[in-house]
Amino acid sequence: MTGKEKRIRCRTLFFTFLKIGAFTFGGGYAMIPLIQKETVESHGWITDEDILDIIAVAEATPGPIAINTATFVGYKTAGFWGSFFATLGVVLPSFLIISILAFFLEPFKRLKMVSYAFVGIRTGVLVLIVQAVLKMYKACEQNWINYLILLVAFVSVAFWDLPVIPILLISAACGILYQTFRAKARKEETR
């Protein structure tokens, strides 16, 4: 990548993540559909599989998922300055909006239209997340071990309220074991 290309990419990253930051309501997961649309479908910077890698890493490391994802995507796309501008972009809308709102908190809370709009936005975000789940499901290899991991992860968080990190660690261990056995089986087949 030449210097000029890199500068253009950084600028695009900044504005892309500015948009993502400005339209993400309700936490990090709500950001995934937007990130997918912008970075995979619109710009082709990364693939659906990369998104899964990034979220796995973001989940297993401290800090808000939004920041983790922005930093990772930025780095993958354009190195250090890419991660800098992507993170700056995703933070800036919050920073500006809250700085202004901090002094009008009471009137803002009483605005009826705002609370009405949010009845809609919260359900709209739900649709987006469901779509994102379906897309990510398709990016996984379809076999019994993946179905099992998916189901166990879902049930243990949704119904048993188990913490995320051990689930991810166990899944990682399962993945390593499965791949090792598969590689061995393949070797024996070719012999």
Added chain:
Amino acid sequence: MIFWQLFFTFFQIGLFTIGGGYAMIPMIEEEVVRQGWLTHTQLVDFIAVAESTPGPFAVNTATYVGIITGSNVNGSLLWGLLGAFCATLGVIMPSFLIILLIAKCFTSFQDNRLVKGALYGMHPAVVGLIAAAALSLAKGNLYTSLSFVSASDFLSSFQLLPVFIFLAVLAVSFWKKKIHPVKLILLSAVLGIVCCSAQELLLG
């Protein structure tokens, strides 16, 4: 020095919370209330507002606590902005540095057999986790508690208005597969305003 304290406290909060914004609430509460920056009520009030503003929850909270604390020093807006800057920088710094380090190593470890295997196993887990997040979001918005006693009980445990909006947005997203998510969010906001106002007019 208050600004250093803001930076350092939020740096700690950013460093020790794993799994996203809402996992931060207990720690934010403890630190912020203990330092006397906000009262408990102020914080709870703000969390409600943070839900109706865009952006990562952690950043919203850091900015708010920073601006309030900073401007309490001598009532000036400029000091408030400095406080907001310090707290926000603090909360994003740990993630930024850690991910930068991982991303740097990632390209060289990506083809490692163990890393590949671990990520292979984590992919379906991530899908499961996000599906669980979707379910908990549905639980808060579409229904509060499901009853399976009878079919009519089951149906009446849903909230009509959000379910209607959900189905409408879902239909649009299937009809126009390439539609940008931002447009869907704007559409759902408009639907929320229209439907709630209509309900208010009709039912008084």
